[in-house]
Amino acid sequence: MRGKFISFEGIDGCGKTTQIKFLEEYLLKQGYNILVLREPGGTKVGEKVRDILLDKNNFISPVTEMLLYASSRAQLVEEKILPALEKGQIVILDRFVDSSYVYQGYARGLGIEKVKLVNEIATMGILPDVTIYIDITPEEAMKRRGKREADRLEKESWGFHKKVREGYIKLVKEFPKRFVFIDGMQELMKVHQDIIDVVKKYL
Numbered sequence: 155m156r157g158k159f160i161s162f163e164g165i166d167g168c169g170k171t172t173q174i175k176f177l178e179e180y181l182l183k184q185g186y187n188i189l190v191l192r193e194p195g196g197t198k199v200g201e202k203v204r205d206i207l208l209d210k211n212n213f214i215s216p217v218t219e220m221l222l223y224a225s226s227r228a229q230l231v232e233e234k235i236l237p238a239l240e241k242g243q244i245v246i247l248d249r250f251v252d253s254s255y256v257y258q259g260y261a262r263g264l265g266i267e268k269v270k271l272v273n274e275i276a277t278m279g280i281l282p283d284v285t286i287y288i289d290i291t292p293e294e295a296m297k298r299r300g301k302r303e304a305d306r307l308e309k310e311s312w313g314f315h316k317k318v319r320e321g322y323i324k325l326v327k328e329f330p331k332r333f334v335f336i337d338g339m340q341e342l343m344k345v346h347q348d349i350i351d352v353v354k355k356y357l
Contacts, residue, residue, distance in 0.1 A: 256321030
């Protein structure tokens with residue numbers, strides 16, 4: 155039986171990583187066989203690409219950025235995601251193709267269609283069974299980050315992160331069967347419970 159594929163999306167600082175950890179702990183206690191991965195990264199090649207993409211000293215053009223994300227994604231799909239799904243595992247992924255749609259397609263202005271074309275090749279056409287979008291404001295994201303050193307993307311302007319959020323909200327409306335909107339401004343454990351309620355429906 156094919157496994158389930160769950161992705162998490164949201165602007166930087168929305169709490170994805172924390173909520174994925176909570177979900178991982180919950181599912182392991184329930185006895186599920188799961189694999190947690192992140193983007194960019196998740197493979198030896200992908201982690202090297204991640205270092206390039208997030209290095210705040212690098213200037214990367216929007217097209218180069220799109221192609222680097224897609225190359226990391228292609229490696230992850232072939233090396234980790236597809237084999238895990240074929241074994242019946244639940245794959246939980248911190249970001250997937252939707253990140254490229256909003257960050258490069260929408261916020262960088264490359265256009266969603268161009269990004270879709272490149273990523274059709276990179277993903278072999280696979281999409282998550284459910285995408286959990288955690289929504290917070292850019293102001294809240296900056297507040298949560300505090301004095302922690304920002305990476306290349308986190309360093310982008312408030313206006314850029316506002317565009318990213320707008321892009322996500324458009325995607326949620328465009329693909330209501332796949333996306334689930336979670337209010338990330340709520341208390342931490344309330345967000346966790348909302349996510350569990352969603353995931354239970356798909357397992």
